[in-house]
Amino acid sequence: MQAKDVILGLLKKKDMSGYDIKKRFEEEFSFFFDSSYGSVYPTLKKLESNQYIHKKTLIQEGKPNKHLFSITKKGEELFECYLESEVKRDNIRSDICMRLYFGEFINKKQMLTIIKNTISQNEKTVHQLEHMYTLYGGNMSDTQKISLEIGIEYHKSQLQVLQDGIQKL
Amino acid sequence: MQAKDVILGLLKKKDMSGYDIKKRFEEEFSFFFDSSYGSVYPTLKKLESNQYIHKKTLIQEGKPNKHLFSITKKGEELFECYLESEVKRDNIRSDICMRLYFGEFINKKQMLTIIKNTISQNEKTVHQLEHMYTLYGGNMSDTQKISLEIGIEYHKSQLQVLQDGIQKL
DNA sequence: CGCCTCATGTAAGCAGTTACATGATTCG
DNA sequence: CGAATCATGTAACTGCTTACATGAGGCG
Numbered sequence: 001m002q003a004k005d006v007i008l009g010l011l012k013k014k015d016m017s018g019y020d021i022k023k024r025f026e027e028e029f030s031f032f033f034d035s036s037y038g039s040v041y042p043t044l045k046k047l048e049s050n051q052y053i054h055k056k057t058l059i060q061e062g063k064p065n066k067h068l069f070s071i072t073k074k075g076e077e078l079f080e081c082y083l084e085s086e087v088k089r090d091n092i093r094s095d096i097c098m099r100l101y102f103g104e105f106i107n108k109k110q111m112l113t114i115i116k117n118t119i120s121q122n123e124k125t126v127h128q129l130e131h132m133y134t135l136y137g138g139n140m141s142d143t144q145k146i147s148l149e150i151g152i153e154y155h156k157s158q159l160q161v162l163q164d165g166i167q168k169l
Numbered sequence: 170m171q172a173k174d175v176i177l178g179l180l181k182k183k184d185m186s187g188y189d190i191k192k193r194f195e196e197e198f199s200f201f202f203d204s205s206y207g208s209v210y211p212t213l214k215k216l217e218s219n220q221y222i223h224k225k226t227l228i229q230e231g232k233p234n235k236h237l238f239s240i241t242k243k244g245e246e247l248f249e250c251y252l253e254s255e256v257k258r259d260n261i262r263s264d265i266c267m268r269l270y271f272g273e274f275i276n277k278k279q280m281l282t283i284i285k286n287t288i289s290q291n292e293k294t295v296h297q298l299e300h301m302y303t304l305y306g307g308n309m310s311d312t313q314k315i316s317l318e319i320g321i322e323y324h325k326s327q328l329q330v331l332q333d334g335i336q337k338l
Numbered sequence: 339c340g341c342c343t344c345a346t347g348t349a350a351g352c353a354g355t356t357a358c359a360t361g362a363t364t365c366g
Numbered sequence: 367c368g369a370a371t372c373a374t375g376t377a378a379c380t381g382c383t384t385a386c387a388t389g390a391g392g393c394g
Contacts, residue, residue, distance in 0.1 A: 028270070033262060064389075091262040097316040098178075143334075154327070
């Protein structure tokens, strides 16, 4: 699962620009995927030069022009390959867990600050994701809802553990 | 937070070999970090050539020799820099969420198989982590326990969402 | 007047993966 | 007798990040 797979999937649903795609990553995908512009645009370029996607320019008034990409038959086949590949297990890199693991090397006051910051960050994220659920939940498929719920419950569970944990320190 | 930070932290606690470190990644760190041999050994080499760590060879009988690494003063300073850096938010790449998000492109039977496999994988992981908790919990610091709990609760929450979700499909 | 949003991209660099290569010992 | 564990490493590649570069329009 890498940028090209996600991009192909998105383009299979709807024509999009690089900017649109990146925005999508920050919203619905924020929990399970992220990528920078420096990844999105070169990936699009590469996919286009191999005829997996097709570019057309949309002239807009009052706004800069947009490069709208659409998936080709060849691109759909490539996406199909991804879908048939084995499901990889979640890949997580958690800096907060790292700080907790090496907690003995940080003084208690700093540790409390770190945890409290993480708690409030988590609260924000939970609210954001729940907001998305109420806004778009109606238009989402059952499985899409499940993926969003996984994100919500992940942050909620981390929040809970941190709140309980801070009491015992 | 990258391989070199984790390795320095581990060596600050105890002298270790590349093999030991990789094993540790597969156990206690499995939830929040992973890295292959192809990353561990080159990282050690680089750290050593810059005098952040020091190598000594341990001759073993019946087993291959070991390269035991210990952290230097310079290395401790570098680790200190990491500890003073701002805490980055969790970075997650979840292939299962991706499959769920693009569920409309997979047939229902396949989707059920994918979910069921993920459920049993999650169950295994939860058992493993809980086993670790009972085994090593006594020797772990409060914050180390919290990091392990975050891992356990993450997998438990994902398990729960998938089990609930599968009923509704 | 300055910041935010919209919009597209490049260049340099690096961190990390995959695959390969080797070899002794122990256990079932 | 084969598989697993212990143990170390390299080479080629690649995906991604960071930082840079540009510029128009809207909003307060």
